[in-house]
Amino acid sequence: MEQKENSPPAKEMAKSQIARVKPLSKLPTPRSKMPVAAPREVPQAAPSAGPAKRKPNTLVQPAAKRPRTEPPLPQPGLRRATSTSSLTSRKPGARQGGDARQPAGRGTGSSAPTRRPGAPPPAPTVSKKRPAWDVKGRLADIEKELKNQRSINEGLAQQRNAFREQVNNISSTAAQMEKETSQKQELVQSLQAKLREREQDLEETSGQAHRLETKVSRLQQELAASQQTVEALQSQITGLKSSIASLTAQQASATAERDAYKLECDSLKQTCKENTATIKEQKETIEAMKEKERAWETERRWLHNTVQELKGNIRVFCRIRPLLEEEKREQEAISHLSVDTETCLLVDKLNSHALDETSSIRKADGDNKYEFNFDKIYGPWSTQESVFNELSQLVQSALDGYNVCIFAYGQTGSGKTYTMEGPEQPDETTQGVIPRAVLQIFKTTETLRSKGWQYGLEASFLEIYNEMIQDLLGDVKDNIKHEIRMVNKGSHDVMVTNLTVKAVTSPKQVHDLLRKASANRAVASTNCNERSSRSHSVFMLKIRGENPITGETSHGVLNLVDLAGSERLKESGSTGARLKETQAINKSLSSLGNVIMALANKEKHEPYRTSKLTHLLQNSLGGNSKTLMFVNISPREEHFGETLCSLRFATKVNNCNMGTAQKRMK
Numbered sequence: 297m298e299q300k301e302n303s304p305p306a307k308e309m310a311k312s313q314i315a316r317v318k319p320l321s322k323l324p325t326p327r328s329k330m331p332v333a334a335p336r337e338v339p340q341a342a343p344s345a346g347p348a349k350r351k352p353n354t355l356v357q358p359a360a361k362r363p364r365t366e367p368p369l370p371q372p373g374l375r376r377a378t379s380t381s382s383l384t385s386r387k388p389g390a391r392q393g394g395d396a397r398q399p400a401g402r403g404t405g406s407s408a409p410t411r412r413p414g415a416p417p418p419a420p421t422v423s424k425k426r427p428a429w430d431v432k433g434r435l436a437d438i439e440k441e442l443k444n445q446r447s448i449n450e451g452l453a454q455q456r457n458a459f460r461e462q463v464n465n466i467s468s469t470a471a472q473m474e475k476e477t478s479q480k481q482e483l484v485q486s487l488q489a490k491l492r493e494r495e496q497d498l499e500e501t502s503g504q505a506h507r508l509e510t511k512v513s514r515l516q517q518e519l520a521a522s523q524q525t526v527e528a529l530q531s532q533i534t535g536l537k538s539s540i541a542s543l544t545a546q547q548a549s550a551t552a553e554r555d556a557y558k559l560e561c562d563s564l565k566q567t568c569k570e571n572t573a574t575i576k577e578q579k580e581t582i583e584a585m586k587e588k589e590r591a592w593e594t595e596r597r598w599l600h601n602t603v604q605e606l607k608g609n610i611r612v613f614c615r616i617r618p619l620l621e622e623e624k625r626e627q628e629a630i631s632h633l634s635v636d637t638e639t640c641l642l643v644d645k646l647n648s649h650a651l652d653e654t655s656s657i658r659k660a661d662g663d664n665k666y667e668f669n670f671d672k673i674y675g676p677w678s679t680q681e682s683v684f685n686e687l688s689q690l691v692q693s694a695l696d697g698y699n700v701c702i703f704a705y706g707q708t709g710s711g712k713t714y715t716m717e718g719p720e721q722p723d724e725t726t727q728g729v730i731p732r733a734v735l736q737i738f739k740t741t742e743t744l745r746s747k748g749w750q751y752g753l754e755a756s757f758l759e760i761y762n763e764m765i766q767d768l769l770g771d772v773k774d775n776i777k778h779e780i781r782m783v784n785k786g787s788h789d790v791m792v793t794n795l796t797v798k799a800v801t802s803p804k805q806v807h808d809l810l811r812k813a814s815a816n817r818a819v820a821s822t823n824c825n826e827r828s829s830r831s832h833s834v835f836m837l838k839i840r841g842e843n844p845i846t847g848e849t850s851h852g853v854l855n856l857v858d859l860a861g862s863e864r865l866k867e868s869g870s871t872g873a874r875l876k877e878t879q880a881i882n883k884s885l886s887s888l889g890n891v892i893m894a895l896a897n898k899e900k901h902e903p904y905r906t907s908k909l910t911h912l913l914q915n916s917l918g919g920n921s922k923t924l925m926f927v928n929i930s931p932r933e934e935h936f937g938e939t940l941c942s943l944r945f946a947t948k949v950n951n952c953n954m955g956t957a958q959k960r961m962k
């Protein structure tokens with residue numbers, strides 16, 4: 297940088313040197329262009345003597361224009377004289393007399409003034425024209441002239457030498473200056489190179505500076521963003537600090553709470569320890585009680601069965617349905633039937649139109665009233681629940697391992713289906729025996745589970761129509777033939793071939809099966825009510841119980857039967873399908889009566905196989921079973937005859953002693 301700053305003066309100096317040297321370079325070389333002595337003064341006769349006007353010391357004169365150093369030519373007059381004077385000798389330094397043109401004080405020869413080296417020679421004195429004859433004088437003039445010339449020559453030689461020396465000095469100065477100039481130029485070039493380098497450096501630096509500026513700008517943006525982040529983080533930190541403070545407070549409170557809990561926990565542990573001991577004792581007590589309970593359960597079963605036996609293995613409940621709304625228009629009240637006690641029904645003859653006078657029914661209050669006694673009489677006001685409560689003990693018997701058969705007998709429209717299943721759209725209040733029995737069975741199996749009993753239930757539902765079995769849980773369109781077979785030879789257990797048997801684990805499943813059976817019945821007949829009146833439907837529930845603790849097992853069957861209408865059908869008036877139906881119903885119902893009579897009379901052979909119904913119920917009507925018959929009574933006076941018939945049939949059944957039921961236990 298220092299050099300750079302100093303360079304302009306160096307440049308200037310070099311320039312000035314070059315300027316000074318240049319004119320010298322135009323000078324003629326010392327040898328060929330040697331400065332000549334100032335031209336001598338020529339006589340006036342020589343008008344072309346230009347050099348006489350020139351300054352004697354002018355050195356800087358272009359060589360081409362400089363006069364040659366040869367002596368000036370003599371004037372034409374002189375030339376001739378010279379040529380002649382050359383023949384005459386003249387004494388050197390002899391004074392030319394009579395030369396008027398010679399300056400005053402200026403003498404010839406030694407009288408000539410001394411000149412400093414390089415000074416112009418003294419102007420020649422012009423001698424006075426001599427006459428031609430004065431050869432001697434002319435020679436003296438010539439010699440004088442020659443001497444002058446020689447003196448001039450010497451001065452010129454000195455001048456030339458001085459010039460040469462000066463030229464040499466100048467040349468050496470010029471060479472020196474050229475050398476310096478060259479050095480300076482080199483220096484300049486080097487400085488220029490350096491300058492270019494610096495410029496490049498500057499460019500690079502400015503590029504870097506630009507990049508740095510961009511970077512700085514970006515960094516500033518990042519810094520701004522970072523500052524924002526920092527601010528946000530600081531606000532978060534502030535929030536967190538307050539959270540930490542709150543948490544610390546919570547922790548302190550939690551620690552205090554934990555200490556309190558710890559104390560409580562220790563106390564609880566102690567209590568727990570004591571309780572564990574108590575629980576152990578209680579467990580032992582419970583086990584002992586369970587053991588007792590199991591023994592009581594066995595005892596309960598025995599007692600329950602004893603009670604049932606005392607009540608009779610075949611029981612008859614009579615139920616009188618209420619008058620329907622539409623029936624009330626024709627019959628205001630039920631006046632011909634009256635429930636005397638809960639087991640006694642009185643039928644008033646006066647209001648009857650078809651009283652059989654030959655009936656063996658005992659008349660009450662004289663001749664007009666008949667008295668019927670059954671295990672239970674349910675009047676029109678009785679609810680489904682009250683009816684079921686009485687027979688639920690039989691359902692319990694089925695769980696205890698007995699075969700139970702509950703069937704509804706009565707004329708068409710007397711309320712059999714209502715009693716067994718409920719109305720068409722049943723609810724919890726109106727549902728009939730079958731759904732209630734199922735519910736009880738599931739509830740009881742659940743209770744008995746704690747006593748070690750495990751139960752498996754299998755349901756099937758069939759219909760006997762025209763002495764043909766129809767599977768109500770299968771596909772009625774399949775038209776599969778079903779037969780009743782003995783399970784084992786010699787046993788009373790029967791089974792139906794190709795019958796759908798569904799394992800059920802919940803009341804809902806059973807309800808679904810009942811719905812399916814109802815739908816299948818609808819498909820099987822165009823007139824469902826008529827079909828139900830003329831067919832027997834049998835719901836069978838096989839109940840298998842096992843108690844691994846006591847090793848007891850039980851196999852019970854609950855048969856719930858809705859019989860076909862029992863009205864006396866006149867075969868004589870019937871033809872075709874109707875006749876066939878009538879014959880089938882009569883056959884099965886009379887067969888049922890006959891079997892019951894045979895059992896009551898303890899006959900050796902019971903005519904089970906005379907109908908599909910008795911054959912199917914074989915194992916539920918014998919001594920190994922408990923049977924309950926509902927005799928359903930219509931409240932209509934016009935049905936008095938059929939009512940009396942039903943009551944007579946029920947009385948026969950009720951009077952049967954079917955022996956002692958045997959529990960099927962292993």
Ligand SMILES: Nc1ncnc2c1ncn2[C@@H]1O[C@H](COP(=O)(O)OP(=O)(O)OP(=O)(O)O)[C@@H](O)[C@H]1O
Binds near residue numbers: 617708825828859928
């Ligand atoms: N205890 C009762 N309370 C109210 N309504 C009843 C009662 N018993 C029967 N009914 C009604 O009486 C009508 C006939 O009853 P249900 O169909 O049960 O007679 P059924 O004997 O089964 O006839 P079918 O032999 O034709 O099947 C039905 O509308 C039924 O709802």
